[in-house]
Structures are given as C-alpha cells and as structure tokens.
Amino acid sequence: MDSDKKKKEALQYHAEPTPGKIKVVPTKKYDTQRDLSLAYSPGVAEPCLAIEKEFNDAYKYTAKGNLVAVISNGTAVLGLGDIGAMASKPVMEGKGLLFKIFADIDVFDIEVDTKNVDAFIETVKNIAPTFGGINLEDIKAPEAFEIERRLKEELDIPVMHDDQHGTAIISAAALLNACELVGKKISDVTIVISGAGAAAVSCTRLYKSFGALAKNIVMTDSKGVIRKDRGSLTPQKAEFATDRDLDTLEDALINADVFIGLSMANLVTPKMLLSMANDPIVFAMANPNPEIDYDLAVKTRKDIIMATGRSDHPNQVNNVLGFPFIFRGALDVRATAINEEMKQAAVKALAELAKKPVPEQVNIAYNKTKLTFGKDYIIPKPFDPRLIGEIPVAVAKAAIDSGVAQIEIEDWNAYKQQLLGRLGDNNKFLELLIDRAKQQPKRVVYAEADQIQVLKAAQIAFEEGIAIPVLLGNKAMILELMNEIKFDAKGIEIIDPKSNDEAARRDLYTEKYWQERQRKGITYYDAKSLMRERNYFGAMMVNMGDADALLSGYSRSYNRVIKPVLELIGLAPGIRRAAATNLMITDYGPLFVSDTSINITPSAKELAKITRMTAATSRFFGIDPVIAMVSYTNFNTAKDMDVAKVNEAVSLLHRTYPEMVVDGPVQTDFALNNKMLKERFPFSKLVNKRVNALVFPNLSAANSTYKLLKELHKASSVGPILMGMKKPVHILQLGASVEEMVNMTAIAVVDAQVKQQ
Template identity: 70%
Template sequence: MSDSRKRREALLYHAKPKPGKIEVVPTKKYATQRDLALAYSPGVAEPCLEIAKDTKNVYKYTAKGNLVAVISNGTAVLGLGDIGAEASKPVMEGKGLLFKIFADIDVFDIEVDAKDVDKFVETVKAIAPTFGGINLEDIKAPEAFEIERRLKEELDIPVMHDDQHGTAIISAAALKNALEIAEKDIKEVKVVVNGAGAAAVSCSRLYIALGVSPENIIMCDSKGVIRKDRDNLTSQKEEFATAVDVHTLEEAMKGSDVFIGLSKGNVVSPEMILSMAANPIVFAMANPTPEIDYNLAIQTREDIIMATGRSDHPNQVNNVLGFPFIFRGALDVRATKINEAMKMAAVHALADLAKETVPEQVNIAYNETNLQFGKDYIIPKPFDTRLIEEIPPAVAKAAIESGVATEPITNWERYREELAERLGTGSKMMRMLTNRAKTDPKRVVFAEADQLDVLKAAQISHDEGIAIPILLGNKNIIKIMMEQINFDADVEIIDPKCDTEDERREEFAKLYWDKMKRKGVTYLEAQKWMRERNYFAAMMVNCEHADALVTGYSRNYPSVAKPMIELIGKAKGVERVAATNLMLTSQGPLFFSDTTMNINPSAHDLAKIAHMTSMTMKMFGLDPHLAMLSFSNFGSSKSESSRKVAHAVELIHKSHPEVSIDGEVQADFALNSEMMKGKFPFSKLTDRRVNGLIFPNLESANISYKLMKELNKIDSVGPIVMGLAKPAHIIQLGASVDEIVNMVCIAVVDAQEKMKIKQ
C-alpha cells in the first residue's frame, strides 16, 4: 500500500461517516415525557440530594464507577513526539476505543493544553470528581514521573500512566516466563535496557520488584551506557547509573542474559546477539521497527527467546493485555489507587495464564494447531477471551489485600460471570476471524472486480494480508480503476472473455461438459458458459487455480447461487445446501439459519440445516447452542408448522445427540435464559446462552435478520453458504466494502478448514 493511500484511508476512517471514533450513548429509556422527567428535571434532583448527603452515592446513581479519563498534553505521542494537545486527540479516542472493546469501560478523552507540571496537575485534579479512574497517556519524561506521582498522592481514584506501566507489566510477565524456559535465576541474570524514557525506567523498576538485582541492570540511552561518572543525569537516570566499566551498547551486551529494547529500530546487530550468554532473552519492543529484526535474530541464534511489539511475530508485548483489565479490576472494587501490589498481581496473572491450556477458540483465531507454553508462547494473545476473566480478579484481590479497595468483592464466581458477560459484543468475533485469515492467506477470486466496491475490498484484503486476490472482469476497466484508487499491487487480473484465456477456458469447458453432458448441456453451451465470470470463477476453484471465490455484488442471489451449486457441488454427505448469517449483536455473535437458500424446508431438511449450522459455528471457534424457532413453545400449538419444527428437533436428537439444540420454542424464550429456566426447566437449553437460531422457513429467517440489521444497526456477515464442496461465498446484492471484506475473511477461513480436512 502506498504511503499516500495509507494517509488517505486513515483520514477517511477518522472523518466518515462522522468525525471521531467514540460517542456517548444513553443507557436509560428516553422515549416518553415521563422518561425525560426522571432523567432530568424534576426527577434528577433526587439522586443529586442523595449524593449531597454522601458522596459515595455518586457510584450508585451515576456512571462514574465505569468511567475513565484518558488524559494527555500531547508532548510524547508514540512515533510523533510533541505534537500538541489537539493533535493528540485521535490517539486518545483510540485508547478509549480499546478500553471499551476489551474491558467494557467507558472513556472521556481529555486533552489538556498545559506543559507545566503544576498547571497540568491542577487541571486534572479539578476534573477528577467526574471519573472513576485516570489513564495518563503520551506525556514526556521527566514531567510524566512527577505528574503521576502527585496525582496518585493527591487523588482518591486509580491513576496510571500507561506508557510507563503498561509495557512494564506485560514485559515483566513475559520475562518471568522466558526465564523459566531458559532455566535462569532471576536474581543472577544480567539485563541490558536500551532506552531511558518513562517506559524503560518503569520496566526496570518492575523487574527489580520481580527479583532482578539492581546491580545487574545496565541502562543505555542515545549517548551510550548511563554511568555514574556522567554529568547532568536526571534523577531517573541516576537511579540506574552503573559503575561497571562498559561504555557502549555493544560492550554491555557481551555476556548479558536479557536485552530489553525500548529505543529505536535496527540498533542491535547479529554480532551483539551472538555475544550474549546461552539461551538469551531478547525483547526488541521498538515499534514498528524492532531493535533487531525478528527473523534475523532467530536465524542468528537457535537458543534465543524473542519478543517484539509486533503482531506478526510470536510473543507480542502489547499494552492492550494490561491497561483495560487492570482498570477493570480497580474500578470494580472502587480502588483508591493502582499500587505496586496490583501491578504485580497483573504480572503474575498474565504469566500464569500463558501456562494454561489454550482454548480451541484462541488456537483457531491465530490459526494454530496447539498453542502451548514455550519459546514461541510466553505471554497470552490479545484476543484471548480469558484475559477479562483472569486479570481483573487478580488485580481486584490485590487491591483488597493491600487495603486500597473500598467495595470488596465477596462472590468471586459471580464476578467472573459478570466479566465474561461484559464482552458479549460480537464484533470481537470478526476481529478474531480477520486475524485468523491473516495467519494463512489464500487465493480468493473476486468474480466482479470491475465493480468499484469489489475492487476496493480486494485492495483492502491484499493490503491487510487477508487474502491473495485474483481479479476477474474487464482488464482495461480494472486497471483504470486500480490507478484511481492507488491499488498498485502486483495481482493477477483475468478476463474470462479475453482471447488470452482461450486455453484455460477450453479446459474448463471440457470438464464442465463432461459433468453435465447427460443433463442436457451441449459442448457449445459449455464453451459459452465458461465466458461467464461466475462459471469461470467456480471452475478456477474446482481446478485449484484458486482456493476460494467471492461473488454476488451485482446480481441477484439465485442467479449467482445456481452456478456455484451446479459446478462446485455439495460436500460429501450433504443433501441440501443452506446458508447462515452471523449477526454481530451487543450480546455476542448470533447465527441465523437458513436465510437465503431453502424456502420451506421439511423437518428432515431443518435437522440437516441445524447440524450444518452447528459445524459452521465450531469452525468459528464457538460452542454451539441452537434453538429451533416457532411461534409456539414445546407443543403449545398443534399447527403443521409447529409439528414440523418439533419433529426436526426429534430427528437431530436421534442422528446427532451431541448437538446442543432444543425446540420448538419462541424467540424471546430462546434468547432469555431466565424466562427459559422459569417456564421450561426441562429444556436442553436451560442455563445455556443460545447463539444459533434455526428458523422454520426462509421467509421468517430472511425478514428477521434484515429487520435486526436495519433497525438495530447490527452488522451482519453473510449469508455464509454451508454444504458446498469448495469455498464459494455469495455476498448480498450491493453489499458494502466492509461486508465484502468480512466475507473474504470467511472464505479464507473456510479454505483453511477444507484444506485441513483434505490433508
């Protein structure tokens, strides 16, 4: 991707459809005059008076307990330096977004135009009553140290400068595990820290608290080793000044056990790595370019344990593993501060989590066969859903035990359940699928690449490493459009009607005719059909010229589905192809079947559709719990439709007893576990969170998913075709660019799965 296009896309992302990345959303009803009277005047007076009596009531009647301020003066924005308060706002909004999606914490970003420490501190203190916690961000050292120190002393809510402590906590967890794997004693190891900013100082302090001997740490800055005989050292640098007779980074590296890089790219050479002790631990955390390239480092030494700040290599030291969950735990016990005990609790919880058996959902998300504790897995992955269930409780317990919690938790089992429920949002599913696709991108045919939105989706898929696009359509039109959108990648472009494709088209025609000659298709017709892009694309996948295809943008669904079913055919054991839609709801991912294929399926068909839906959901790393829907509940109606649905449940219970499914049941009971348990405690879905809905016919399924999509602005991924022998996926007529990209991710993951089965 060209720099100019990266710039334009970044600006467009932040500007459209409306400026910024976060917004305020009401949490109470506001539809009637009564609602408004309770929300504001006169009803609002009552909670105000209660808070006036006892300020602790502010947590009971307002959002303070789940509200964090992300505050910066823009003096040390990552990679950009001192760009000012207003210019730092996009970064602070981004931090707010991460707080919300990883730990369900609401954020107001506050940009303070003040470089003076006193002025900054006074400003933050003045607005602190609004918030349950304060995350300081991108403030330059040494002012950052003093600002955090004073605010922690003078405020009674959690305050943390994530630039200092986030990297320290994550890397300390990684270091603890790396030392265990390398069989090294933390008290004996020699550590070289390259960098002397806020993060480096905080990391070094936390490593000492973890057990590293202070005299075994050598810290370097841009001038070389920070020695005691150097003049004009800050108090922080004096803290780590050494008397050891070394002056350069190269000298310091000799015989060292650990290298911690918090500086800039490509400052460490292979020779320096070779000079380290046996089983060296190298954390090259400069971003986006590490102090030494990951591949170069592991090629230099087989015994190295390596971590970086990058997501495309093992052992990513990513602050998102820490700050959302640390604040979550602190807020949930109304801690007055984030102290050393809480930070150390997060270190140990992260380190311990990496040693536990990794859930299959995480393996699937990262396209791993079996992630397990070792050199390439010393810290958990950012998309590990267990993080919110493990880190906040550890932090909360440490807050209670160290005496800074004002509302201790007593029911820890219930607390864990509440934490798990906080991350119900289905958008995380799409992030995990995208990440999984990137681990092993496949060749995807874009059958309508001369449509601008399709071409844009192909461009994104290429640039993000999701897929290897193959573009079908008029070559001249595609090339002109590629120039217009700066899509300058070297990708394959095919025009099925072009003379240059005569040989391949003839090959496809012969294969197609051989399959269809006894079904009324002549050889001449077979040749004609191979000039049509959907037929040509399907044959490309059939003949393994491509791994998957995506089509349907410019034509109605039935006309596109026909050649897919006809040419690609059904998978072994599949009697009827079906489709499901993944709805990314606020309660989590929810699958709707069958939304596009079978108009009025029989009971036998419904049972097959349910089984295919269950298998598809497992491909996504989910544990399926399906409800077979009707307008009646467990025999309350004797209508033909209700009996059909009930019979379908009987059939699947007999043929596939392992499938978690029940019905017939109404949609509200299916989605409300309390209602289900209260009225139908005998159901197999009691105490289960239903994440798949099987509809009695296409009409009800199609109407339902489109109503949800439009009325509730829920993202829908699909329809996802189930039951084809090869990965072929059909998007909706006029789908958006994002919807097409989502379907490409599905196609790639589908191809990955089918290749595993084939192998």
C-alpha cells in the first residue's frame, strides 16, 4: 500500500467516528432518579464510609479490582524511540484495547510527562489507590529497571513492565519447548543474546531461572560482545558480561545452540547461521523486520527451529500471549505483586498448552489440517481461545502458593468456566476468519465494482492480502474511482461484460449457459443477452473456473441477484433449497441467525434442513453447533402454525439426528440465558450449553432480529452467508458497509478454500 495512503488510513481510523480507541461505559442502571440517587448523592456515601472503615472494601464497591493503569512517559515507544508522553497516548490506548478484548480488563491509560525517575515514581504512587494493577509501558532502559523495582517494593498491587517481562515470558516458553524438541537441556545450551535493553535483560534473567547457566550466555550490544574487561558498563550489562575471548556477534554465534534477537533487522547473515551448532534455535524478534529473514533462515538451515515477532510466520512471539492473562490471574486473587513464581507459572502454562491437542477452531483459522507440537508450533497461537482458561489459572495458583494472593479460589473448575465465558474471547472471531483467508487468497469477483463503497472493500481486501479482486463494471468509471481512492490498478483484472474486449469470453459463456438451460425455456438469444449482465457473467466466471468466488447485491435487491446465482451456480449435492445465515459478533459471543434472506415461511421439513445447514456452517468455522429453534413460546404444543412447525421440525431432528444439540420451541431470552432455562426447563437439550445459533420460524423474524442486533447493539454482522450452494457465491445486504463487505470477502475466500479442498 502507498505509504501516504496508509498514513491517512491510520489517522482516519484513530479519528473517526470517535477520537481514540477506548471509552468508559456505565455498569449500573441510571434510568431513574432513584438510580442516580444511589449512584451519586446521597447513596454513594454508604460505600465511601464502608471503604473508610475497611480499605479492601474498595474491591467490593468500586471497579478497582478489574482496573489496570497503563502508564508511560513515552521515552521508548515501539520503534519510534523517545517521542514524549503525549505522543505515546495512541499506543497506550491500544494496549488498553488489547487488555479488554483478550482478558476483559478495564484500563485507564496515563501519560506522565517527566523523565525524572523520582518524579515518575511519586506520580504513580499517588494515583495507585485507583487501580488493581499497574502496567508500565515503553519506558527506556536503564530507568525502566529502577522504576519497576521501586514501585514493586513500595506498592501493594501488581506492577509489571511489559516490555521487560512480556517477551521474556513468551520466549521462555518457546525456548523450553524448542530445547525439548531437539533433545537438549537448557542447562547445556549456549545462548547468544543480541541486544542489551530492558527486554534482553529480562529474557536472560528468566532463562537463567529455568536453568540456563551464566557461563553459557553471551550478550551483545551495538559495540559487540559485552565483556568483563570493557569499561563503563551499566549494572545490567555488567550482570551478563562474559570473560570469553569474543568480540563480535559473528564470533559469538560459532557453535552456539541458541540465538535470541532483540535488536535490529538483518544483523545475522546466512554464513553466521551456518556456523551455529546442529539443530539451532533462532528467535529473531526484532520488529517489524527480524535479525534474519525467516524464509532465508529456513532455506539456509533445514534443521533450524525459528521464531519471530511476525504473524505471517510460524512461532510468533507475541506479548499478547502473556500480559492480559497474567494480570487477569493476578487481579482475580487480588495479588499484591506479580512475582517470579507467577511469571514462571505463565511460562510453564504456555509451554504445556502448545503440547495439547489444538481446537478445531484454531486449526481452521490458521488453515491447517492439524496444528501439532513440533518445530513450526512451539507456542500457542495468539487467538487460541484456550489461553484465557489456562494462563490466568496457573498465575492465580502461583500467587496463592507464593503467598501474595489476598483471596482464595475454592472451585478451580468454576473459575476456569468463568474465564472462558468472559468477553475477551468472543471478539477474536473476525480476526481468526481474516487470518485464515490470508493463508490462501482467492480470486473474488465484485459484480458492482463501479460503486465506490464496493471498490473500497475490494481495495482493503487486496491490500490486506485477503483476496485477489476481479472487478466487473464500466472500466473507465472503475479506473476513475480507483484513481480517486488511490487504488493501484496494477495486477487487478477489470472486466466490462458489455465491452467488445470480452466478446470471445462472452460467446463461450453464452454457449455453455445455453446448453445447460435450453430445455428450460432459454433461447440462444436470451443466453447471449443475459451474458452482458454482470451477475450472470460473474456467476459464469465462477462456474468456468475463471474466478473462485462471487460477491454481489450491494446496489440491487436480493431477488434480482439470487435468480442468476441459483440458475448458474446451482445447489450442492443433496440440497434442495438454499438458505442464509448471518453470523453476529456480539458481546455474548459468535451467534448465527437463520434464515435471514431466502425462505419466507419455511415448512417444518425446510426448517429442519435450514437447521442442519446452519449446523454445518457453524462447524465450517470450527464451532460446535448448539442450536435453539425460536418461537414466542417455550416448549408449547399450541396449534399456531409457527409453533406447530417448530415442534415438528424439532421432533424430526431429534429422531433423525439424536446427536445434534438442538431444541425448541424456545423464547429467545430463555435460549440465551441458561440459568433461566435450567430453572424452568431442566429437561432441555440446551441446558448447561451455550447456544450459538438461533433458527427462526420465518424470514421476517430472523431478518428483523439480526438487523436489530446490528443497529442497537452495534454487533458486527457477517452475512448473509448463503448456505447450500455448489460453489462459493454470497449476496451482500443492500447498502452493506465497507467493513461488512470486507468480512464477506473473507467468508467467500474461506468458502472457496474449503470447497476446493
């Protein structure tokens, strides 16, 4: 993407529709005067007096227990360096966003405008009563060491400098597993560290706590190997100085077992890599470009185990695997610190999780047949939904065992289930979907590419590596719009089905279509005329293998688009009627809503088939389907047509597919509130299960429900997803947003991946 365009897009993202990335939302009712009198004066006096008597009641009556401060002075921001406190604010807001979406932790970001260590510490100490924990961020070394050390000593809440410990924890888990795979003990391997900043020092200390020996460690900085005979070493560098006769990184890597890169791009050459010992372990973690390119490294050494900080290669060392879950565990037992035992517990839990069978949802998301513990999978993937159920548990147990926890957890299974149900795990679904599409992009036809919003969606899909667009429409108009939005046309196929340039292909499509439909009333003239229409032309492109998937419907009614799709693409074997579902990404979690677009008043048998297709679509995304068949009544035998057909459909499914988790008729609130369902209807197959799909008795109810969720609750909608088609084709909702069209592009690509397999 053009750098100016990328810059503009980044600025626009942060500015619109509301400046910034986080906000504060109320957690209590505030609708009436009574609510307000409890929230503020006079009711608020009671918790104030209670906290005055018992300090820890702040955890009971305020948000302190789930509130973390992300604090920086902006002296070491990402790859930007010392840009100042105010300029660091977007990064701190971003860290707050990650805390929320991964572990459901609330954050206030605080930018402290001082480089004076004492002043910084005093500021943090003065505001500490507000928070349950402190996450220090982007503070340069060596000041970062002193700031963290003193705050940990002087505060009674968890304090962690993520730049120091985040990379250390994740890379330590990866190192333990890599050593196991190559049959080497961590106490025996020689380790070369490139870099001597906060992360490098913390990594090395943590490796030593797991058995790495000081005599086997060499640390380098911009001047070369840090030796004991070098003058003016900081205390941190002196801690890891070697007495070995080595001068350069190249010298140090000869016969080394492990390379840990925390420095800058392209420092390691193929020659240096070849000089390392057998089965070298190389963690090149400089961002955005590693110390040696991944492809070059694995080409140079077939026996290498390689990790980077990048998401486009195996074994990404990503801090998001650590800090949200470490703080989650610490907060949940009201720990007074994050100590070495807790960090070590996080390391062990991450290492062990990589050895466990991977959920199908993760396999599907990363387009793998089966992720298994091995050289290309030594640490869990960042979007593994199990992380929140494993890491906080290990950290909380370590906090209790080491004596820094203030509350006990009696039922660990219940605690784990509570963690798995938190908001943080549910908002990763779209990212997983898009990551999966990027693994193997497909050619997607956009039938309305002369609509600027459609073209913007195609541009994003192309520039993000989700799909290879094929643009249908008036070529001159498309090129003009592409120029307007700075969409580089190089490598993009633009087709006007009406133009003379497409006469040969149009004739080929006409002949094929006529042969297939001539006994259904279509004349050759009809076929030739229809092939000038984009939806017919685009569908034939997919049919003939000239494209992998088709998207249409942004500017035309559903009926006008579905007709050519059904005629040309047709239904999958065994399917007699297509259906549509919308995948809603909600605070509750991913939720399928069916049928939102095609079947107006389906019969009982058709409802059963729609339910089966919804279940298949759910599995397509790696989600085990739990389906509620919705009505206005609960498990009632009323003679009303809708209730009767839902009852009949449920009975049919229970008889024919007893293993399927489906039940009804049930009201929507009971379907989504398992506590209510269990109290009133303990016999239901849905009890003690989380419903993730709703099948409605008619199109009006399903369509209205998904649009209500989208508009009132700002749930992201992916769909309508066309179910039961022979080939990948999906029809956009009239006037769909750019974001919705990008999501549908990812759906189309993944659909094509699966159908081609």
